[in-house]
Amino acid sequence: MTVRVRFAPSPTGPLHIGGVRTALFNYLFARKHGGTFILRIEDTDQTRYVEGAEDYIADAFRWLGITIDEGHLVGGQHDPYRQSERADIYLSHANQLIESGWGYYAFDTPEELDAIRKKNESEGKVFTYDSTTRSTLKNSLTLSADEVKTMLDNGDPYVIRFKFPENREVVMQDIIRGTVKVNTQTLDDKVLFKSDGLPTYHMANVVDDHLMEISHVIRGEEWLPSLPLHVLLYEAFGWTDTMPQFAHLPLILKPEGKGKLSKRDGDKLGFPVFPLLWTSPEGEVSRGYREDGYLPEAVINMLALLGWNPGTEQEIFSLEELCQQFDLERVSKSGARFDPDKAKWFNHQHITKKSDEFLALSLVDSLSGKDIIANFEYVVKVVSLVRDRLNFTHELWDHAHFFFENPAEFDEKIVKKRWKSDLIPHMQNVSQIIAATTPYQAESIKEAVSKYIETNGLGFGAIANALRLALVGSSVGPDLFAIVETIGAEACVNRINFAIENIDI
RNA sequence: GGCCCGUUCGUCUAGCGGCUAGGACGCCAGAUUUUCAUUCUGGUAGCAGGGGUUCGAUUCCCCUACGGGCUACCA
Numbered sequence: 001m002t003v004r005v006r007f008a009p010s011p012t013g014p015l016h017i018g019g020v021r022t023a024l025f026n027y028l029f030a031r032k033h034g035g036t037f038i039l040r041i042e043d044t045d046q047t048r049y050v051e052g053a054e055d056y057i058a059d060a061f062r063w064l065g066i067t068i069d070e071g072h073l074v075g076g077q078h079d080p081y082r083q084s085e086r087a088d089i090y091l092s093h094a095n096q097l098i099e100s101g102w103g104y105y106a107f108d109t110p111e112e113l114d115a116i117r118k119k120n121e122s123e124g125k126v127f128t129y130d131s132t133t134r135s136t137l138k139n140s141l142t143l144s145a146d147e148v149k150t151m152l153d154n155g156d157p158y159v160i161r162f163k164f165p166e167n168r169e170v171v172m173q174d175i176i177r178g179t180v181k182v183n184t185q186t187l188d189d190k191v192l193f194k195s196d197g198l199p200t201y202h203m204a205n206v207v208d209d210h211l212m213e214i215s216h217v218i219r220g221e222e223w224l225p226s227l228p229l230h231v232l233l234y235e236a237f238g239w240t241d242t243m244p245q246f247a248h249l250p251l252i253l254k255p256e257g258k259g260k261l262s263k264r265d266g267d268k269l270g271f272p273v274f275p276l277l278w279t280s281p282e283g284e285v286s287r288g289y290r291e292d293g294y295l296p297e298a299v300i301n302m303l304a305l306l307g308w309n310p311g312t313e314q315e316i317f318s319l320e321e322l323c324q325q326f327d328l329e330r331v332s333k334s335g336a337r338f339d340p341d342k343a344k345w346f347n348h349q350h351i352t353k354k355s356d357e358f359l360a361l362s363l364v365d366s367l368s369g370k371d372i373i374a375n376f377e378y379v380v381k382v383v384s385l386v387r388d389r390l391n392f393t394h395e396l397w398d399h400a401h402f403f404f405e406n407p408a409e410f411d412e413k414i415v416k417k418r419w420k421s422d423l424i425p426h427m428q429n430v431s432q433i434i435a436a437t438t439p440y441q442a443e444s445i446k447e448a449v450s451k452y453i454e455t456n457g458l459g460f461g462a463i464a465n466a467l468r469l470a471l472v473g474s475s476v477g478p479d480l481f482a483i484v485e486t487i488g489a490e491a492c493v494n495r496i497n498f499a500i501e502n503i504d505i
Numbered sequence: 506g507g508c509c510c511g512u513u514c515g516u517c518u519a520g521c522g523g524c525u526a527g528g529a530c531g532c533c534a535g536a537u538u539u540u541c542a543u544u545c546u547g548g549u550a551g552c553a554g555g556g557g558u559u560c561g562a563u564u565c566c567c568c569u570a571c572g573g574g575c576u577a578c579c580a
Contacts, residue, residue: 194578225575389542
């Protein structure tokens with residue numbers, strides 16, 4: 001079987017992390033089965049169109065390494081891939097529905113319907129446009145053929161609604177959820193074609209999926225309630241034989257509290273909800289994974305494991321491994337809470353796999369932002385010393401700043417604990433020992449300093465910690481003598497002198 | 506309110522009638538690092554409740570509770 005799947009976002013804003021996961025699952029499924037991954041822009045609601053959203057989606061995929069086989073940017077055999085450019089296709093299909101009796105014209109205005117809804121609500125009832133009410137409303141089922149023709153000729157605004165068959169049990173198959181049954185009595189006659197001449201999601205989606213020969217529809221669970229409509233639409237068009245298989249993915253939920261993950265959660269709890277930084281046309285800024293120091297492979301890995309598992313104990317995956325191992329059978333049914341802590345851990349794991357040179361590039365960025373010019377070899381060396389403690393690439397500077405600048409101040413707590421007046425002459429001596437040691441290497445320096453400590457009956461910890469304070473400014477960092485070696489004798493001597501002169505006891 | 510989906514440690518999950526219910530994140534403790542972080546070792550903690558079916562239910566069925574989604578001329 002030829003696998004053809006699609007990701008069909010609507011460009012109403014930045015692509016949400018949940019959308020990214022849906023795209024990822026589609027992509028992985030396509031790759032796993034040697035199929036085709038299609039990107040289709042569902043922009044049938046021009047009132048919600050947001051400038052830049054389309055580009056954002058493409059940029060996000062590029063960053064993540066998700067490649068598109070067919071779409072509005074790369075073309076394909078089913079051009080165009082932007083629904084706003086396919087209006088004529090939908091119109092002819094909508095008319096087909098009218099002719100076959102599966103659809104009907106409705107002339108009720110939004111205001112009229114609103115009034116009816118309000119009235120019902122005040123009586124404690126809920127209004128639905130369905131087989132029990134459509135005979136009382138203004139549509140081609142209640143109006144005479146002449147009246148309908150007149151209104152149409154007049155150019156009166158109309159919509160086309162789906163006429164659900166009465167009291168029919170629709171039995172559907174979902175790859176993830178199994179058999180789902182719904183009675184048409186509980187469904188309302190959805191608008192398929194709007195008065196603005198464009199279809200709603202339901203019709204555009206079904207028509208395009210059919211025309212584009214989609215084999216599997218993999219989408220979020222929020223679409224499950226409209227599956228009966230879609231299934232019946234395939235039947236109405238006579239496409240049941242080639243109807244795609246459906247898989248409705250569980251939703252990604254808030255880390256805490258109720259409901260599905262939203263932009264506000266990210267702001268509140270301090271993690272990104274979008275892959276890339278986004279600035280809305282109004283100037284509102286939303287943080288992105290990329291800008292927050294996440295690696296694309298970590299974001300992919302984390303998202304893949306949110307709702308899917310390989311059935312083994314492997315947790316760290318490359319995109320290639322996921323392409324090989326992914327399958328819909330192992331997607332879970334229940335919604336998954338997003339866990340920022342685990343996201344951080346995934347990033348740490350993937351940073352571990354990066355080369356010193358790759359990470360050094362990130363540090364070079366920070367350095368140039370501070371007008372510090374450093375030899376690349378030196379930066380690589382520094383990275384090799386501090387990389388283990390990284391959760392995010394942008395933390396490099398915090399962990400390594402003392403390799404590039406002298407300490408300007410000294411951590412008071414550490415001073416109190418580690419800096420004693422009787423240590424000062426020893427620090428001066430140690431400074432000279434460091435400067436005089438050849439070869440100038442961590443090991444030999446450590447040896448020389450240790451010898452000094454021993455012959456003077458001092459504690460290693462006392463000297464080492466004081467020395468670290470002088471060189472770093474606090475009590476953090478990699479191996480002390482690796483620092484001594486890396487920053488060089490001159491810097492060591494200068495820093496020790498500076499510490500002696502500037503630390504108040 | 507109606508309809509649909511779901512429910513295993515705090516979180517992500519394994520389990521597909523018989524397991525001391527496994528792993529990961531987090532948390533706690535210890536070891537290493539004479540610093541901090543990393544790393545390593547160990548610990549903590551779970552089958553929502555009630556009925557069935559069965560020799561036997563985390564696993565199958567029903568009910569309840571809880572959670573989630575949908576209920577627009579939005580997707």
